[in-house]
Amino acid sequence: MKKIKKNNFYLINNKSLPEIFSVIKKKIPASIFCIIDFTFFQDLINQKLIHIFYVRKNDKICAIITVIRFNDFIILKKKIIFYLLKNPLKILFHFKLLLSTFKRDRAKNDFLISREYLHLLHLVIKKEMFYQNSLKEKDDLISFFFKKIVKNFNAKYFYLCYEKNNIKAHKFYKRNKFEIYETTNNAIFVKRKFI
Numbered sequence: 001m002k003k004i005k006k007n008n009f010y011l012i013n014n015k016s017l018p019e020i021f022s023v024i025k026k027k028i029p030a031s032i033f034c035i036i037d038f039t040f041f042q043d044l045i046n047q048k049l050i051h052i053f054y055v056r057k058n059d060k061i062c063a064i065i066t067v068i069r070f071n072d073f074i075i076l077k078k079k080i081i082f083y084l085l086k087n088p089l090k091i092l093f094h095f096k097l098l099l100s101t102f103k104r105d106r107a108k109n110d111f112l113i114s115r116e117y118l119h120l121l122h123l124v125i126k127k128e129m130f131y132q133n134s135l136k137e138k139d140d141l142i143s144f145f146f147k148k149i150v151k152n153f154n155a156k157y158f159y160l161c162y163e164k165n166n167i168k169a170h171k172f173y174k175r176n177k178f179e180i181y182e183t184t185n186n187a188i189f190v191k192r193k194f195i
Helices: 018-027 038-046 070-086 088-093 095-104 135-152 167-175
Strands: 004-006 009-014 051-057 060-069 117-125 157-163 179-183 187-193
Touching: 004 135, 009 135, 018 038, 018 060, 018 117, 038 070, 051 135, 060 070, 060 135, 070 088, 070 117, 117 135, 135 157, 135 167, 157 167, 167 187
Parallel strands: 117 157
Antiparallel strands: 004 009, 009 051, 051 060, 060 117, 157 187, 179 187
């Protein structure tokens, strides 16, 4: 994917950077990626299971977006389980997070076998990088880049889930017209059509 520009922001597709992995772990503590190490994460990128995009302005990262296709998500889950079995101490030290993650995975996603759906795995927005933009301008910019990413995979929808207690995420996805298609005890599942 070529670099895409809107205003003074650029969307870039990158193999991986330690900085990106570090930000994901810090900003999304409920992610299972907080348990794995960078080498394993890098392998997933190299195998093209996970795709990393980031928004940049003046050589600084403003937002991080990682995506995965549904079929690759099934492969990813198997790889993570195998990784954890090889690293049993991680299971012991992160049991509560793992339990929460596996419970969250029980939603009925039958429609997701369609290639029209692309899983938004991570979204991190550094709000300090958008202080010169209004909330609407920031949302419009992220939506513009979402649409470009979805189109790049010949998909039509983004879908994702987030923790019920993640108020910032809830406000963002509600404001940006993501439709709730299911809720569980600890998670909300949303989707939005971009094409």
